[in-house]
Amino acid sequence: MTDIETGPIPERKRGSGVKMVYDLLRDEILDLVLPPGSPIDEVQLAERFKMSRTPIREALVRLAGEGLIDTLPNRSTMVANIDFLNMHTFFDALVLMYRVTTKLAAQYHRPEDLKVIRAHQVEFAAAVQAQDALAMIATNAAFHSAIADAGRNTYFTGLFNRLLDEGRRMLRLYYQSYDDRLPQRFVQEHDDIIAVIANRDVEEADRLARLHAEQIVQQIQKLFAREDRLDMAL
Amino acid sequence: MTDIETGPIPERKRGSGVKMVYDLLRDEILDLVLPPGSPIDEVQLAERFKMSRTPIREALVRLAGEGLIDTLPNRSTMVANIDFLNMHTFFDALVLMYRVTTKLAAQYHRPEDLKVIRAHQVEFAAAVQAQDALAMIATNAAFHSAIADAGRNTYFTGLFNRLLDEGRRMLRLYYQSYDDRLPQRFVQEHDDIIAVIANRDVEEADRLARLHAEQIVQQIQKLFAREDRLDMAL
């Protein structure tokens, strides 16, 4: 076994190191390639990306700032756990952000925003059609994130995207038992939401977003309850 | 000339570097000691804190993650500007967070939370009494932050604290023309808010928080409008 480096990899531009590491680690964390609690080794990452520890560390500082990893001083750093005990705080925040971002989208969206939103909805519908749970999670998040963008409030979009990321992580945990029939309803609800946004009907946007969000929360809770019962049985 | 180190300074513990730099820079940015647009020089900071650039950079990465500084690649980094154009998005977010955190405090607070909140209110009243505008800003933020803590939702407290920081920065800009008579009203409103929280009256908490937040927003807008007219005249 020879360790010949066959990679056309080493071509890397100057400022791209941290971003590359950050993006990739972020994806791996959200996709549970690195499950919660996984140890994160700086030197290992340095070898893997063929760079020094300095840019690795800066990427880790960023991830820590977003709460995706936990760093104990002078000790190991690891992927942040999912806080199942305070799940309701997550749901509270998620529902509120669904509502407010949809409302603002109804107020402030521009024609080109609707195109983007509709494109994401097409992808979501395709994922549902294909019964691809992972794709559903991703495209649903992208759809609502696009709506939030149309609302043009960076404070809300910032928090909302964090919440969607966290939700993506939680759903990955349980996606095996994802119910593939119910989401058809979500496709219809998405279409309704698009319609009220296009109509600039703020009140109705709030109402639909709230119902939609609560549907999703209920679905997630049902998923967790089912899994909890399984855990109990073990 | 002998280079004997006469400093009692160099006593610094191992992991404390980044936090020290982060805390101090953050304060200086929020207090406008470093006004928006100020260039941030890594080597200068390194000399000032007598440490290498590595921990300085990690502190800067953290600050950038919170949007307090802007970093252009391969170019200088500087204190983030205040976005006066999209001020209304700030107000939207601020009012909503005032409301939701106060509501949650009414729901979930514990007896010891009220003690902390009341202590902050005492300090706020003292600041108003002393007509110390800077202290008013700080103690008002601490008061509402304490209420948010009692609500026990880290997603909301996180965003809310960021908003309060940003508000602190904006008000510093204009505190010279701060009207010292109106805030007496805020003291009363704070007392009312404490009362409804203690009563666990969620609906009324929402109503009072909303009125209070809108009062504050109006005051800030009046401040800015006045200053704008002055700018026009120049």
Place this chain on the structure above:
DNA sequence: CCAAAATTTCTTGTCGACAAATAATATACA
């Protein structure tokens, strides 16, 4: 005298190395 190219200066991004702090292991002693 002016514009384009070359050079210098300055700052940032990255690196390899070292020392402190902790964890793991081995040793001594009752």
Place this chain on the structure above:
DNA sequence: TGTATATTATTTGTCGACAAGAAATTTTGG
């Protein structure tokens, strides 16, 4: 044999140095 102590190993936090990019300056050519 069990526990306390000493030693080793591993990993983190920090450092000084160097090279790449961009801005500032100088030089060159018209």
